[in-house]
Amino acid sequence: MKIFVTGYTGQLGYDVVKEGQRRGFDMIGVGQKELDITKEKDVDAYITELKPDAIIHCAAYTAVDQAEEQKETCWDVNVNGTRYLVKAAKASGAKFMFISTDYVFKGNGTEPFLESDEADPVNYYGYTKYEAEKAVSSILDEAFIVRISWVFGINGKNFIKTMLRIAESHDQVNVVGDQVGSPTYTFDLARLLVDMIQTEKYGVYHATNEGFCSWAEFAKEIFKQAGKKVKVNAIKTEEYPTKAVRPKNSRMSKQKLRDNGFDPLRPWKKALAHYLKELGV
Numbered sequence: 001m002k003i004f005v006t007g008y009t010g011q012l013g014y015d016v017v018k019e020g021q022r023r024g025f026d027m028i029g030v031g032q033k034e035l036d037i038t039k040e041k042d043v044d045a046y047i048t049e050l051k052p053d054a055i056i057h058c059a060a061y062t063a064v065d066q067a068e069e070q071k072e073t074c075w076d077v078n079v080n081g082t083r084y085l086v087k088a089a090k091a092s093g094a095k096f097m098f099i100s101t102d103y104v105f106k107g108n109g110t111e112p113f114l115e116s117d118e119a120d121p122v123n124y125y126g127y128t129k130y131e132a133e134k135a136v137s138s139i140l141d142e143a144f145i146v147r148i149s150w151v152f153g154i155n156g157k158n159f160i161k162t163m164l165r166i167a168e169s170h171d172q173v174n175v176v177g178d179q180v181g182s183p184t185y186t187f188d189l190a191r192l193l194v195d196m197i198q199t200e201k202y203g204v205y206h207a208t209n210e211g212f213c214s215w216a217e218f219a220k221e222i223f224k225q226a227g228k229k230v231k232v233n234a235i236k237t238e239e240y241p242t243k244a245v246r247p248k249n250s251r252m253s254k255q256k257l258r259d260n261g262f263d264p265l266r267p268w269k270k271a272l273a274h275y276l277k278e279l280g281v
């Protein structure tokens with residue numbers, strides 16, 4: 001199977017390519033330098049020439065706060081770029097998988113959001129990802145849309161790396177304690193995505209490591225497992241103002257994965273332990 005992966009220079013795309021290679025698939029991963037997805041003609045020419053069996057679209061404009069000010073660029077990458085890729089997938093007959101986000105939801109309540117729940121994004125980035133989801137569904141009758149959250153992987157910046165850096169020079173840190181969700185380890189997620197793309201079980205899925213926590217609880221566990229003595233002060237969202245609003249409830253139900261026979265990801269604390277080993281901590 002020949003699988004084309006966007007976002008290879010980011011966290012998720014990198015691990016998806018590695019996972020496919022481990023299984024002996026022909027994996028072609030690109031970053032923005034190799035193919036700028038906002039250039040429709042380039043996308044079209046690239047996919048026409050490559051003729052992949054499947055596309056796993058991990059690339060995105062992911063600077064959530066900056067997106068509030070760089071709306072055009074964010075739209076161009078997340079919506080237009082996705083649309084060009086989907087059109088190219090349709091023309092070439094490739095399966096298509098779009099990676100989306102918990103930020104499509106409003107984040108109200110305390111219950112996990114179902115795949116069928118109404119989306120109502122609270123920030124511009126989330127809005128563009130939801131518009132991209134709609135573009136995928138309007139162009140292709142059958143595609144995979146996989147919503148993930150709180151990503152950490154070996155290749156790129158993430159919350160865990162930030163906490164470990166803070167631990168070098170601080171003995172306490174303030175972390176938001178009233179936003180709850182699930183960390184997602186790209187190594188684990190890549191396994192699932194490569195499983196999924198080999199099936200015809202299309203649809204909208206949620207996929208994260210199992211269990212929920214707040215960012216403050218996540219930070220505490222990072223320091224605990226890494227053996228760092230850093231006190232975590234749980235603060236309120238209002239005490240840490242950001243340009244983009246964050247949903248307080250990012251819990252997502254993963255029942256659909258089970259219903260369709262996919263193995264869920266392991267609990268997030270176990271994933272964290274594996275990641276710290278991968279980092280050499």
Ligand SMILES: NC(=O)C1=CN([C@@H]2O[C@H](COP(=O)(O)OP(=O)(O)OC[C@H]3O[C@@H](n4cnc5c(N)ncnc54)[C@H](O)[C@@H]3O)[C@@H](O)[C@H]2O)C=CC1
Binds near residue numbers: 011036061148156
């Ligand atoms: N990082 C997170 O916490 C979350 C990420 N997601 C989604 O997961 C996916 C993967 O995220 P990460 O790996 O963390 O992203 P990342 O920020 O680590 O990497 C982004 C990738 O997109 C590529 N890219 C950006 N603009 C491009 C353009 N114009 N043309 C071609 N490529 C371009 C970059 O080269 C890079 O490879 C994205 O779709 C993101 O929206 C969803 C929920 C949470």
